[in-house]
Structure formats: structure tokens, C-alpha cells
């Protein structure tokens with residue numbers, strides 16, 4: 001099965017319609033020939049998606065820099081409460097991180113109402129935040145974040161060597177250093193997993209019970225990400 005391209009990771013609102021292509025264009029895209037004189041049907045269609053909300057956005061350099069400042073190996077370790085096989089996992093101030101992330105939580109709130117068709121009226125309170133300094137051989141097995149509603153991950157740094165390693169990867173799955181989400185059982189003609197090789201400043205927010213994992217890599221350098229949990233009050 002062909003891997004979905006990263007460009008298809010944008011949020012597609014429910015019932016968004018394909019209104020810009022003619023049936024000829026659609027047929028051409030599908031590798032078929034369909035002369036317009038035979039047109040009897042509307043080319044419009046929709047994707048009535050369901051399932052977990054996976055929200056993706058990007059922080060500007062200024063905010064990313066502020067986030068990097070609050071990620072320190074001197075902060076207390078948080079390893080005992082996490083699934084990751086990662087040596088350096090340290091607490092991050094929820095107050096400082098919330099201050100930076102607030103505008104993006106507003107955006108997430110908007111995305112939530114687009115996705116579920118109902119407004120999110122509760123307060124989104126960050127309950128915990130931590131930074132992962134991931135190096136060669138380390139990984140995060142499939143896991144969820146119990147005891148909260150939503151979780152997030154922000155990518156502070158992706159080493160150049162890792163980018164090269166990922167470019168050379170030719171197997172199935174997400175490849176070295178990628179973040180993967182899985183949902184439901186594998187089904188024919190169904191997307192039950194999504195893989196992302198993250199770029200610096202990518203921010204994902206997702207239901208805390210959506211299973212996810214990070215594939216190990218072999219390159220030198222640190223892949224730095226900040227995770228957080230949120231509760232709806």
C-alpha cells in the first residue's frame with residue numbers, strides 16, 4: 001500500500017468537498033480517461049471522516065526559541081513515569097510552557113470544533129510537561145498517556161545526520177526517528193496508522209489515548225522534543 005504523503009496530513013474538515021476539479025481532471029489523476037461529453041455525474045465528493053483528532057501546526061522561530069530555553073537536562077528527571085527507553089527525560093515548567101503554547105491551544109480549540117462539529121467549551125489545562133533528549137538506539141514503544149484528555153509533542157531539534165538517515169530509509173513504516181500513530185484494527189481500504197518524520201517546530205496535539213510510538217535511529221546527535229499532557233476542566 002502506498003504510504004500517505006505528508007501533504008495529506010492537513011486537517012480536512014468534515015464534509016469538505018472537492019470543488020476545484022472537473023471529472024476529466026479527477027479521471028486523469030486516477031490514470032483513467034473520461035471524456036467530458038459523457039459527463040452524467042457530479043464530480044463533487046466528500047470525506048465524512050471519523051476517528052481521533054490529530055492536530056498539526058508549526059511554531060515560528062521566536063516561539064520555538066523560547067521553548068528551547070525551558071528545556072534543561074538540569075531539571076528533575078521524569079523517567080519513572082514514562083514509557084520511553086530514553087536516558088534524558090526531564091520536567092519542563094508547565095507555567096512557562098503554557099505561556100508559550102496558549103495561542104496554539106486557541107487554534108486547537110478551533111480545530112476541535114471543526115473536527116467534531118461541536119465547540120470545546122472547557123478549559124484546556126496543562127498538567128505535565130517534559131523534554132526528551134533522544135539519541136541513537138533509544139526509542140518510545142507503543143503507548144498512551146493515561147489520566148488526561150489530550151497530549152502534545154513539539155519538535156525542538158532534528159539533527160542533520162538523522163535527516164540524512166531518514167532520507168536513505170527505503171522500508172515500510174515511518175523509518176528512523178519517526179513518530180507514528182495507530183488507531184483501531186488494521187482493515188482493508190482503511191488508514192489505521194500515520195507516520196511522520198518530524199520537522200523542527202512541528203507541534204502535534206492528539207487524544208491522550210491515541211496509541212503512538214517513536215522509531216529508534218542510528219545517527220549521532222540529539223532529537224529533542226517536548227511533550228505535554230492536558231486535562232479538560
Ligand SMILES: [Fe+2]
Nearest residue numbers: 143144145212
Ligand atoms: Fe507519548
